[in-house]
Amino acid sequence: MRSASEAVRGLAAPMKSLARDVLACLRFFTRAPVPNLAMERDPFGLPDFSRAAGALGLVGALIGAFAAAVLLLAVAFGLSSGPAAAFALVALVAATGALHEDGLADVADGFGGGQSAESKLAIMKDSRIGSFGAAALVLCLLLRWTLLASLSSAGAGLAATALVSAGAVSRVAALAPMVLLAPARRSGAGAALGRPSPRALAVAAASAAFIGLAPALAREAPIWPLLGCALAVAATWLTAMLSRRQIGGFTGDVVGAAQQAAEIAYLSALCMGVRWLA
Secondary structure (H helix, E strand, O other): OOOHHHHHHHHHHHHHHHHHHHHHHHHHHOOOOOOOOOOOOOOOOOOOHHHHHHHHHHHHHHHHHHHHHHHHHHHHOOOOHHHHHHHHHHHHHHHHOOHHHHHHHHHHHHHHHOOOHHHHHHHHHOOOOOHHHHHHHHHHHHHHHHHHHHHHHHOHHHHHHHHHHHHHHHHHHOOHHHHHOOEOOOOOHHHHHOOOOHHHHHHHHHHHHHHHOHHHHHHOOOHHHHHHHHHHHHHHHHHHHHHHHHHOOEOHHHHHHHHHHHHHHHHHHHHHOHHHHO
């Protein structure tokens, strides 16, 4: 039989790999001051997303946990559900540097304003925001705020749990364009990220499913978080199909837009079942 020390050594390598993947994803997807860890060779800071994608569920949950802590703190100081939800959204945007929101705005501008695939891609690459992008941003933030405020009014704990779960589910579901499509450009973040390996995809999906069902495990109402996971996947699939029709593939902006769509879809399902979850 293996000794305890051998078992510990056997776990050391996988844990070290997981920690490295979590730090790599945190460095790429957030503004957290994470060291480079010898990733200078990749201009976008994520050298092996085919493996690191497996950590996305955990990283998404950590980002959601940061916003959840802000929401709970706001409620503890006496703020009502509306302002508390707004502060949680501020925390999400600040933590990620509006990475996903920027992607959504670029996709809305490109898909809405371009006439050909080439012109759409050119518009998406332009850092300036247009009317389509501004409208998409406002509507998206309004939807997320309304959904979070509704959950918070039913219970701050429920809203905090939803933030953690939505963070994990939406970021893993947003892998759909990368799995289903080829990069629309030969260069750029989308092409640099690559495609998650089957193993990384399975790990990410398993972790997101477990974290996504947290509201159900706490309140014995599994149907609504399950519906949320299903709607999140459907939303990202639709985003991928739209992107294929519009530009023939995906970009990093499309992945960001898919994450926003998945988050709204998941939170919407929880709001549908709020009377059973609260």
